[in-house]
Amino acid sequence: MPLPIKISEETFTPRQQAVLTAALDLLVENGDGLTMTAVARRASCSKETLYKWFGDRDGLLTATVQWQAAKVRMPHVDRSHLSAKVLRESLEQFARDLLTTIIGEVSITLNRTAITHAAQEKDSLGNIVLENGPMAIRRRLKPILEAARDARLLRFNSSEDAYRIFFGLVVRDVQIRLLLGDKSLTQSNVEANIEVDVKAATDQFLALHGAKANT
Amino acid sequence: MPLPIKISEETFTPRQQAVLTAALDLLVENGDGLTMTAVARRASCSKETLYKWFGDRDGLLTATVQWQAAKVRMPHVDRSHLSAKVLRESLEQFARDLLTTIIGEVSITLNRTAITHAAQEKDSLGNIVLENGPMAIRRRLKPILEAARDARLLRFNSSEDAYRIFFGLVVRDVQIRLLLGDKSLTQSNVEANIEVDVKAATDQFLALHGAKANT
DNA sequence: GCGGAACCGTACCGTACGGTACGCCTGCGG
DNA sequence: CCGCAGGCGTACCGTACGGTACGGTTCCGC
Known part of the structure; x- marks a missing residue:
């Protein structure tokens, strides 16, 4: 069934x-x-x-x-009033939610379980986690990125690429290290730096794709 | 034993x-x-x-x-003759090796196995994979980054942070999606784009941390 | 109060697999 | 030629766990 x-x-x-x-x-x-x-x-x-x-x-x-x-909730952003400030705050919120989620015990467990499952020709769990994790974020983030581009707040060719860069800047090696059980990355350890990391990732993303970027 | x-x-x-x-x-x-x-x-x-x-x-x-x-081999870079060109080529080589490795069947299997193992209070496999994967790259990359900073080719405060940004820009969501068995990311699919991704990641990293960067 | 459905607890079965024991063969030093 | 160490193949044991069966209990509609 x-x-x-x-x-x-x-x-x-x-x-x-x-x-x-x-x-x-x-x-x-x-x-x-x-x-x-x-x-x-x-x-x-x-x-x-x-x-x-x-x-x-x-x-x-x-x-x-x-x-x-399915319990993971994404931030909802009002796309109609995009300003540089709102955009930044939205990105920070996404980064914060993403980081907070992936360092949680539950997320780690779910990802591990799905990966274990995927190691046996069974992709159902993997698909569920993908769908509710990375893909859910992508679905939510891309429209915002595109709206920001329309509002001349961002520059990029492919919103898909832009999303993935953002993901990379936020997650970096945190998730894989946690999944592998890296002892030097305790949850509290990462948790304490969330705000710093969120700000850094957002800054970096805006540096790459912000309206003033030369790329 | x-x-x-x-x-x-x-x-x-x-x-x-x-x-x-x-x-x-x-x-x-x-x-x-x-x-x-x-x-x-x-x-x-x-x-x-x-x-x-x-x-x-x-x-x-x-x-x-x-x-x-232990079979994973890292590129060896001559640190004494760092120029902008050599640095770029080195970074591209790292990115290429990293991407090529993580999309390989063997790497996926090893990571999955170690993660499964880590889900049972056993961290030995996870440590081995970490040590030969992310940490090995970090050990190799950081000296180069620091040498490049000394040569005024890069700007950053923390080489640790710089390494992790590079890792994120290269890997993005590729590894987690492969580990979860994402069908829309076939190996050949990713393989075909390696060179593009390598160049993009390097460009982005240099845009953030290159000597001319305003960050 | 009564019949039945849902459900709890537990006993039970079959199998898969980790780990061990043993018989047999081969190669080698003396 | 003998003895033996190393190793192959196989049979075997114990256990853990997925899945099933069944008796007993609670609860609900009538």
Whole structure:
């Protein structure tokens, strides 16, 4: 029973959401130690119920990832009143949300799980994470970039390229290092520098693509 | 039996390397379908031998990752004759090597394996990949950046920051998308654009940190 | 109060796989 | 020719876990 790519709102009953929460907690705690027995015990439900609701282990995993991934909220920017100031603030907000998200335990766990899954010819989890992560940001950011270009606040040829540059400037090596378990990048460590990094990335992006840029 | 972080050269006999090759092939083909039985069959050796040589499954995995990761070679740059042209070419070479590496099947497999491993309180594989990937690049790149700053070819405050910006500009969202199994990023797809991306990333980096940059 | 649906808890089954034991072959030093 | 070390192949064991079955309990509609 393949779940839909898009989760609207009440795809799951409260009880089911409690189960998914338990599953996610286990995932965050134990890495992939997500066994059906453990979830059942944690959620105080029977394995039979799990199988009835989610089909099999993969279904439970998919539902969990999907449900959590959909929780990521993007900032909403008013495109009609774009000024240099508003643009900068919007970019900073995007950078801040992006950084805050990727350094979170939940995001790390979800990405790890999806990557593990992708290592087995199964791309469903990867697609969900992609769709709710990078692609969601892209969908939100590109219109803003294009509006800013129309307003002569930015210069670039391809909004796709511009988005990817922004992504790179914000994320850099932070995500891959966290995914690989780099001990020298503690969450608090990165967290403390978020504002600095956000500002730096925005400055750099504007230096490259701002109206006054010579590129 | 923890293996040393650094592999010099003949840590493994040719026969052992054949086994590791088989293990890596299985890893690339089957994702994590690396079972001891499969490796033994592929390498035409007995499981008992595997355990004698590598201790346990983790040891075999570690040896495989370590052995392969150490094969990544970094470009060597002559720091004494830095000119704007040499610097640009060096940066492009770094970008090219970095991109070429991360889009390779082997790199994707190794990173996925290490990330899966990191999802279970085990950071050994992650450390190996980090050490031979991002950190190796950093070690090589930073001296060059600093030399270029001394030669007034670059401007920046922190060479650490400069390295990370370069990394971000080169890698962007390519690696995470590949790790997540993004179908719209085929290897040939990315490969065809390497030269364009390399040039773009270098241009952008120099625009930000080149001597004439206003930042 | 009653029947049934949903669900909990637990016992159970089958399998896959990590790890071990053993029999056999080969090559080599004496 | 003998003994033995190294290694191959295979059979075997124990366990963990996915998936199923079933008895008992709660809750809801009637």
